Amino acid sequence: MDCSLTNTLPKPRTISVNGTVIPREMIAREVQNHPAEKPILAWQAAARALVVRELLLQESERLGIEAEPLRDAEGRSETGEEAAMRALIEREVGMPEPDEAACLRFYEQNRARFRSGDLYEAAHILIAARPDDVAARTEARLTAENILAAVRGDPALFSEFARSHSACKTSAQEGGRLGQLTRGQTVAEFEATLERMRPGEFAIAETRYGFHVIRLDQYAPGQVLPFELARDRIADYLTASVQHRALAQYVSVLAGRAEISGITLAAAASPLLQ
Known part of the structure; x- marks a missing residue:
């Protein structure tokens, strides 16, 4: 009989952030947002994402941050918690915009990315x-x-x-x-x-x-897109990259001073950005 637990969900284990327990039912619902080759990997990714969420919620509450929920282009509204996390990140995490020189440098170093197909x-x-x-x-x-x-x-x-x-x-x-x-x-x-x-x-x-x-x-043969036509796409990519790194650093700071049990929060910001 195969007793391997490699492809099964982990045994019940209490996961908490500064004493606040993250229910297994919540993790189970979150799993669908983290597809993986093995169920246990999806479970761990979902748990880490919820730990990051709890860290941000607790920090926004500690700082007394509140925000009006926004609506997207399709009319869907943020929850109060989502609005608070967004406002926290906007206030606490520096998000510098890439300048023209940075965009041009990326373009010159990655011209193949902007070449149309043969x-x-x-x-x-x-x-x-x-x-x-x-x-x-x-x-x-x-x-x-x-x-x-x-x-x-x-x-x-x-x-x-x-x-x-x-x-x-x-x-x-x-x-x-x-x-x-x-x-x-x-x-x-x-x-x-x-x-x-x-x-x-x-x-x-x-x-x-x-x-x-x-x-x-x-x-x-494919043609290389002129820089002028690629600039906006490059700026969006560099902005997202900078945001990812800045957010990772910020979450790492929060995790470093929090008491997290039941899971190791490696690559802390990654689940948040998925």
Whole structure:
């Protein structure tokens, strides 16, 4: 019998912050907000999030902070506790805005992030074969190689072969044309073959579906977005990053002077920002 508790919830354990107990029922409700590979990890993340919440609530009460609940764009209102925590963070945690120099520096160091994807216009002929059928794979490879040799000799035959041989019925009706493709729209093996090709070339890609005879018609390399168009996105990213670090430091200070039992509050601010 497997007695491992690795994938089960921990045994009942009282978790408290300065004597205030966090009920297990509350942790159980919070678990849904912290998906994880194992239930115990989700439980621990939920418990830490509620410990952080309790630290902030106790600190806002100690400082006598109150705030009017705000509504979001969809009309949902904060609770009184959420408003108090927001006001506490706004008052106690420094949130400097990134300047132009910081944004430009990030842009120059991460230009690949702001490059649009390469664009391919391609066609294919799929000779289907199941991955576990060795005989069928061998026959499919031979068929694909014969078609490849034929279309290299006479490219005009490609559409005819697509209509008569391709197992991809949708593209077969269009002479094998797939239209415009970007990264992530095809399986990795197909994509890797496209990246090695030049317009006008033919090649074979082996995938779990079988063997694809590919024709690359056009290729347009991605372009780097100008800094002026990326500035706002960079500023938002840097602001969020600074806020995360500042909040982590602040929660660590609160945790350091609090009496927390039943759980270790590692990486204290992380649960708060999820």
